[in-house]
Amino acid sequence: MKYTIKKIIFSIGLIGTLIITGCKKDYTNPNAATADQVFSSASGMTGVAVSLQRLYALTRAGSIYNIVTANGFVTNELILLNAGNTAEYQLSVGGGTLDGTNTIIANIWSNANKIIYDANNVIAAAANLSDKSYASGLIGYASLMKALAMGSMSMFWEKVPNGVGSNVSFIDRMQGYTNAIAIIDNALSIISTNPVSTSFLANIPGGIDIVNSLQAVKARFAIFSGNNVLALTAANAVDLTKKSTFNFDAVSLNPIFETATSTNNVFQPIDSTFGLPPSLAPSVISPVDGRIAFYTSINSTIAPRFRVNGFGATASTAIPVYLPSEIILIKAEAYTRQNDLPNGLNELNKVVTKTSSSDLFGIGANQTALSGLSQTQLLDQIYRNRCIELFMSGLKLEDMRRFGRPTSERKRNLFPYPFKERDNNPNTPADPAF
Numbered sequence: 001m002k003y004t005i006k007k008i009i010f011s012i013g014l015i016g017t018l019i020i021t022g023c024k025k026d027y028t029n030p031n032a033a034t035a036d037q038v039f040s041s042a043s044g045m046t047g048v049a050v051s052l053q054r055l056y057a058l059t060r061a062g063s064i065y066n067i068v069t070a071n072g073f074v075t076n077e078l079i080l081l082n083a084g085n086t087a088e089y090q091l092s093v094g095g096g097t098l099d100g101t102n103t104i105i106a107n108i109w110s111n112a113n114k115i116i117y118d119a120n121n122v123i124a125a126a127a128n129l130s131d132k133s134y135a136s137g138l139i140g141y142a143s144l145m146k147a148l149a150m151g152s153m154s155m156f157w158e159k160v161p162n163g164v165g166s167n168v169s170f171i172d173r174m175q176g177y178t179n180a181i182a183i184i185d186n187a188l189s190i191i192s193t194n195p196v197s198t199s200f201l202a203n204i205p206g207g208i209d210i211v212n213s214l215q216a217v218k219a220r221f222a223i224f225s226g227n228n229v230l231a232l233t234a235a236n237a238v239d240l241t242k243k244s245t246f247n248f249d250a251v252s253l254n255p256i257f258e259t260a261t262s263t264n265n266v267f268q269p270i271d272s273t274f275g276l277p278p279s280l281a282p283s284v285i286s287p288v289d290g291r292i293a294f295y296t297s298i299n300s301t302i303a304p305r306f307r308v309n310g311f312g313a314t315a316s317t318a319i320p321v322y323l324p325s326e327i328i329l330i331k332a333e334a335y336t337r338q339n340d341l342p343n344g345l346n347e348l349n350k351v352v353t354k355t356s357s358s359d360l361f362g363i364g365a366n367q368t369a370l371s372g373l374s375q376t377q378l379l380d381q382i383y384r385n386r387c388i389e390l391f392m393s394g395l396k397l398e399d400m401r402r403f404g405r406p407t408s409e410r411k412r413n414l415f416p417y418p419f420k421e422r423d424n425n426p427n428t429p430a431d432p433a434f
Helices: 042-057 063-074 086-093 103-126 132-156 173-193 210-224 228-236 255-261 290-295 324-337 341-352 375-389 396-402
Strands: 078-080 159-161 170-172 267-269 296-298 306-308
Touching: 042 063, 042 103, 042 132, 063 078, 063 086, 063 103, 063 132, 063 255, 063 267, 063 396, 078 086, 086 103, 103 132, 132 159, 132 173, 132 210, 132 396, 159 173, 170 173, 173 210, 210 228, 210 324, 210 396, 228 324, 255 306, 267 306, 290 296, 324 341, 324 375, 341 375, 375 396
Parallel strands: none
Antiparallel strands: 078 267, 159 170, 296 306
8 A cells, every 4th residue: 555645644653652852751652553563564664654754844843844944034035924923033033033942943853853763763673674675665765864854953053963862962063964974875775785676666655766865965965064075976876867856735735835825924035136145146137047937926916026936836846855956056066166167167057057948847047158267256156056046945054154155144053952952951052152
């Protein structure tokens, strides 16, 4: 029986004793299957694995909505429409207004720890299955979700938990990326020995290309952590002709559409600048940057004028795990940081000049090719095009830090730790000043 996200009973994830980082909580559900029952069968493990995607992708409480929202407000991609949305309001103001009570950052933190905990159980139990190709699917799928969860904490916090459980210690966020890459490498090694079975793929929601997604996320975290050689190697391993998406339908709604697009009561895009300073903003003169019309629509009768489009356009719009253009821009950055300017420029121009008809997701820039750029100028243009091409992807804050953008262009540099962690874990670090 195929597992779709809407069919997953969320209590599967609350098996026996649930240990979340810093939280001493014992969740015992007498009506749920025991851990032994669930993790002794492929079907039980598959149910838990699919629940990881549910937690990451669905609803206002899920990781995708909270990552896009938190990043969008502090990097000026979004404007707040209703100050009664307290958590979004704190992020829109930033600075000291954002504190550990904020439910959006708490959701990112809690979801990540829950996903990591359950993924660990799936990965460990799957190794005992006799069907090694089905097991490699479980391990690859759970490892992808675990890596995304680990990365979500590393993108927003100065230190991240070194595991799950009570009173865990913390490590530098760059080590968090390194650990996520190690999880991915383990999964890729297992899959190379026993390719993922078609029977496993038939039992999970459609849309996810496991191997390509693992390589893409590896490239993302490698470039984030400054490992340009590894980033280039991983990026070159991604098949850019294939999509990998979180899919939605009339029951399992796109979380951006469900909360923001459909209500006009939470947030909308700031405007055609995408929150960039004038020198970097998308072109609104000939040739007009085609990504403005992709990511935003215009409403001339109801404020604000600019509205969510792109990957939040409808209830069933799929959200990419990665964009092919992200991978191309990773190559451009990796080459440029290694002072290979010709290859860096060549990769950048693939994004700058592409049309909607040549892009897998229909994102066209339609700009003229760039030339004669120094290394500094080339990095500025890579940053510019990442911000435009990857608008509302949740990645901009990490980009701002990595490319050395002025702190005046953002409202926070790193997030305070949720009180639910601080109140239960004496090892929680001090909050960053900004």
